[in-house]
Amino acid sequence: MNTSKAKLETVKAPSNIASPDEMLQYYKDMLLIRRFEEKAGQLYGMGLIGGFCHLYIGQEAVVVGVQSALKKGDTVITAYRDHGHMLATGMSANGVMAELTGRKGGYSKGKGGSMHMFSREKGFYGGHGIVGVTGPLGAGLAFAHKYRGDGGINCAYYGDGAANQGQIYEAYNMAALWKLPVLFIIENNKYGMGTSQTRHAAGELYKRGEAYGIPGEKINGMDVLVVRQAALKAVEYIRGGNGPMILEFSTYRYRGHSMSDPGKYRTKEEVEEMREHHDPIDTIRTVLTDTGKFTEDNFKQIEKEVKAVVNESAEFAQQSPEPDASELWTDVML
Amino acid sequence: MSIQILMPALSPTMTEGKLAKWVKNEGDAVKPGQVIAEIETDKATMEVEAVDEGILGKILVPAGTEGVAVNTPIAVLLEDGESAGDVAAPKAAPKAEAKTEAAPAPSCNPQSAPQPAVAAPAPEKEWTGATASVTVREALRDAMAEEMRRDGEVFVMGEEVAEYQGAYKVTQGLLQEFGDKRVIDTPITEYGFAGIATGAAFAGLKPIVEFMTWNFAMQAIDHVINSAAKTLYMAGGQLGCPIVFRGPNGAASRVGAQHSQCFASWYAHCPGLIVMAPWSAADAKGLLKAAIRNPNPVVFLENEMMYGQTFDIPADPDFILPIGKAKIERAGTDVTITAFSRMVGVALQAADKLAEQGISAEVINLRTLRPLDTETIIQSVKKTNRLVSVEEGWHYSGIGSEMAAIMMEKCFDDLDAPVVRVYGADVPMPYAANLEKLALPQANDIIAAAKKVAYAA
Ligand SMILES: Cc1ncc(C[n+]2csc(CCOP(=O)(O)OP(=O)(O)O)c2C)c(N)n1
Ligand SMILES: [Mg+2]
Numbered sequence: 001m002n003t004s005k006a007k008l009e010t011v012k013a014p015s016n017i018a019s020p021d022e023m024l025q026y027y028k029d030m031l032l033i034r035r036f037e038e039k040a041g042q043l044y045g046m047g048l049i050g051g052f053c054h055l056y057i058g059q060e061a062v063v064v065g066v067q068s069a070l071k072k073g074d075t076v077i078t079a080y081r082d083h084g085h086m087l088a089t090g091m092s093a094n095g096v097m098a099e100l101t102g103r104k105g106g107y108s109k110g111k112g113g114s115m116h117m118f119s120r121e122k123g124f125y126g127g128h129g130i131v132g133v134t135g136p137l138g139a140g141l142a143f144a145h146k147y148r149g150d151g152g153i154n155c156a157y158y159g160d161g162a163a164n165q166g167q168i169y170e171a172y173n174m175a176a177l178w179k180l181p182v183l184f185i186i187e188n189n190k191y192g193m194g195t196s197q198t199r200h201a202a203g204e205l206y207k208r209g210e211a212y213g214i215p216g217e218k219i220n221g222m223d224v225l226v227v228r229q230a231a232l233k234a235v236e237y238i239r240g241g242n243g244p245m246i247l248e249f250s251t252y253r254y255r256g257h258s259m260s261d262p263g264k265y266r267t268k269e270e271v272e273e274m275r276e277h278h279d280p281i282d283t284i285r286t287v288l289t290d291t292g293k294f295t296e297d298n299f300k301q302i303e304k305e306v307k308a309v310v311n312e313s314a315e316f317a318q319q320s321p322e323p324d325a326s327e328l329w330t331d332v333m334l
Numbered sequence: 335m336s337i338q339i340l341m342p343a344l345s346p347t348m349t350e351g352k353l354a355k356w357v358k359n360e361g362d363a364v365k366p367g368q369v370i371a372e373i374e375t376d377k378a379t380m381e382v383e384a385v386d387e388g389i390l391g392k393i394l395v396p397a398g399t400e401g402v403a404v405n406t407p408i409a410v411l412l413e414d415g416e417s418a419g420d421v422a423a424p425k426a427a428p429k430a431e432a433k434t435e436a437a438p439a440p441s442c443n444p445q446s447a448p449q450p451a452v453a454a455p456a457p458e459k460e461w462t463g464a465t466a467s468v469t470v471r472e473a474l475r476d477a478m479a480e481e482m483r484r485d486g487e488v489f490v491m492g493e494e495v496a497e498y499q500g501a502y503k504v505t506q507g508l509l510q511e512f513g514d515k516r517v518i519d520t521p522i523t524e525y526g527f528a529g530i531a532t533g534a535a536f537a538g539l540k541p542i543v544e545f546m547t548w549n550f551a552m553q554a555i556d557h558v559i560n561s562a563a564k565t566l567y568m569a570g571g572q573l574g575c576p577i578v579f580r581g582p583n584g585a586a587s588r589v590g591a592q593h594s595q596c597f598a599s600w601y602a603h604c605p606g607l608i609v610m611a612p613w614s615a616a617d618a619k620g621l622l623k624a625a626i627r628n629p630n631p632v633v634f635l636e637n638e639m640m641y642g643q644t645f646d647i648p649a650d651p652d653f654i655l656p657i658g659k660a661k662i663e664r665a666g667t668d669v670t671i672t673a674f675s676r677m678v679g680v681a682l683q684a685a686d687k688l689a690e691q692g693i694s695a696e697v698i699n700l701r702t703l704r705p706l707d708t709e710t711i712i713q714s715v716k717k718t719n720r721l722v723s724v725e726e727g728w729h730y731s732g733i734g735s736e737m738a739a740i741m742m743e744k745c746f747d748d749l750d751a752p753v754v755r756v757y758g759a760d761v762p763m764p765y766a767a768n769l770e771k772l773a774l775p776q777a778n779d780i781i782a783a784a785k786k787v788a789y790a791a
Binding site: 035039044051075107108116130137139256331 | 533
């Protein structure tokens with residue numbers, strides 16, 4: 001695996017890549033992220049969530065597929081479009097939503113906000129607001145896995161826009177040089193804010209590791225099974241002590257960059273095309289239906305369960321009090 | 335139950351907007367994610383998407399309405415089996431304002447605000463045993479070696495720290511003793527390796543990052559501040575960053591502007607960091623050991639000119655110094671002089687000369703710049719009633735500015751003279767020997783300042 005390969009969207013994962021029950025779980029995990037984000041958007045609209053709020057709607061297959069290939073002890077780090085990663089690593093919807101509303105019950109006691117949450121227990125290391133930092137920080141988490149010989153790997157996520165930051169390449173160089181167990185994951189949703197990839201990046205992003213000897217692949221990130229297949233292979237390669245790998249997932253965000261983005265840099269038709277014909281949740285649902293094992297009732301039931309979790313989180317996020325005023329002064333130093 | 339659709343806030347600053355257009359009509363089925371209306375915010379035209387599934391039962395605010403307040407019900411969505419007739423008249427939307435705590439927020443006034451909990455410095459132990467004569471360079475190396483022996487999760491990384499034995503030979507012998515797993519040569523890539531070390535520290539390892547000099551750490555300052563210093567707070571206390579960033583700071587000798595800057599006030603400005611600036615070999619060893627053991631990110635500002643200087647230090651293997659504790663290097667009664675790093679030595683020279691002229695100067699070696707040992711400074715000024723602050727760097731928003739502010743806030747009634755600051759010239763560092771000397775504080779500058787505050791001609 002030492003050359004970069006682009007996978008076309010027509011590629012399908014073999015049917016044995018996951019069992020029907022596992023696939024149903026991916027459906028559920030993706031739906032949870034979708035409904036959670038829609039609810040967050042609604043609470044933002046009500047003024048309960050402030051500041052920046054970057055929704056993950058449309059990109060669910062990436063984090064759910066990758067997470068399905070990881071094992072306990074592995075670590076994950078991403079930027080500010082992070083609610084999906086938190087839920088996928090098993091962090092509680094209540095804790096995440098309450099952080100969005102800036103309440104005491106949030107993961108950071110209301111002091112981090114949408115862009116800054118962490119859970120050592122779930123191996124989730126943020127939640128970072130500076131574009132590009134997850135490259136070296138992720139390589140550093142991988143450095144710790146290697147230093148301790150704990151067999152873990154790190155998944156360092158960043159966007160297509162972030163892929164232009166110099167520090168990403170500093171991280172590539174050292175990760176390759178020191179054979180760090182890190183999977184660099186480019187979530188290419190085609191835009192860095194309002195700038196399309198064609199206007200911000202020369203050449204292909206997944207090939208940018210070539211000079212460092214880091215293999216890269218471009219994968220359809222709208223199909224959770226294809227994502228899983230690619231991630232399984234990459235994770236095996238990395239755990240084999242071969243050093244880092246790059247997976248560029250071709251994906252799409254349906255909403256604006258953040259809540260206040262009117263999205264004038266792309267056409268309605270482009271967004272509709274992705275929603276109608278490439279939606280990751282619809283795609284897995286079709287596969288599930290085709291197995292003949294699941295009926296409309298199963299999906300209705302899941303929808304109900306997911307809604308209950310999301311509604312409870314929204315309730316919790318409004319009931320939880322604001323942090324005590326004394327919290328202003330805590331957690332500055334240990 | 336029917337659901338009220340409210341006028342959403344679609345920017346951090348929006349309070350009202352225009353309902354520009356209804357994309358769906360009464361009676362239309364809508365699904366989550368579908369656009370139902372367009373509104374004009376204070377910034378742009380935005381689409382409103384449905385969150386729930388149902389039938390658009392009633393439009394309450396017609397298209398074209400201006401000044402619709404956020405959270406006003408704009409439509410009613412009917413769920414399975416409801417009809418428009420079931421819809422009750424909308425009641426005023428609940429005000430979505432977050433509950434605020436009854437207790438008054440603490441003031442931002444430093445006089446009354448509780449300071450973030452920083453453990454009070456432990457009283458400094460008297461080290462009365464045998465002493466050894468070592469250079470600052472050796473003291474720093476010994477501190478790292480002792481801590482690396484003590485804790486397997488401490489490691490060193492930086493440019494030329496391993497095979498080359500350190501650009502300034504500070505890491506001499508570490509590779510031989512600890513091997514290349516723990517003494518790591520990096521490429522010339524400050525932003526990258528500062529980030530890698532910070533990530534490793536998030537995972538709980540204890541990196542010592544050597545910057546060849548602090549001038550080059552400007553490429554890495556994002557990780558020092560945004561990643562290392564702020565994460566504990568952003569994580570609500572869950573995730574610390576036990577890391578030491580160290581290397582020579584300030585002017586060396588004849589290396590020009592880009593290699594001769596003091597960054598003390600830059601880092602001392604930032605909550606979440608501990609900032610130290612040792613002067614003697616004892617400072618170097620005792621403070622660096624404390625820095626490595628401390629669970630917080632530490633910026634450790636050394637000085638190249640000091641590396642070769644020899645001092646007697648306690649030979650006790652347990653020797654360590656408390657963080658946040660200044661040291662009175664020379665007791666005096668007429669004027670207090672604060673200094674840090676190499677300037678402590680210059681201040682002591684000045685104090686010798688002043689003594690010859692009958693002025694007794696008390697010289698305080700600050701040692702830690704954040705958290706600053708204000709108590710020691712205040713107690714000294716209560717005795718001398720005069721303060722001269724010395725630093726090698728620029729004065730604007732400098733450490734001396736902070737000293738002057740502390741004097742205003744805490745010692746106003748104790749002062750017999752305005753504070754005088756001694757500092758580096760407000761220019762990029764020149765190369766020419768004569769100009770460089772003029773740019774840096776000399777003993778004579780400190781003597782003149784002390785005489786000024788003592789009203790001695
Ligand atoms: C260093 C830095 N520069 C600029 C920004 C402002 N900014 C935030 S997100 C963003 C776009 C990033 O796009 P991409 O990496 O593609 O991620 P996406 O938002 O698409 O998930 C920009 C420019 C920032 N946060 N950090
Ligand atoms: Mg993008």
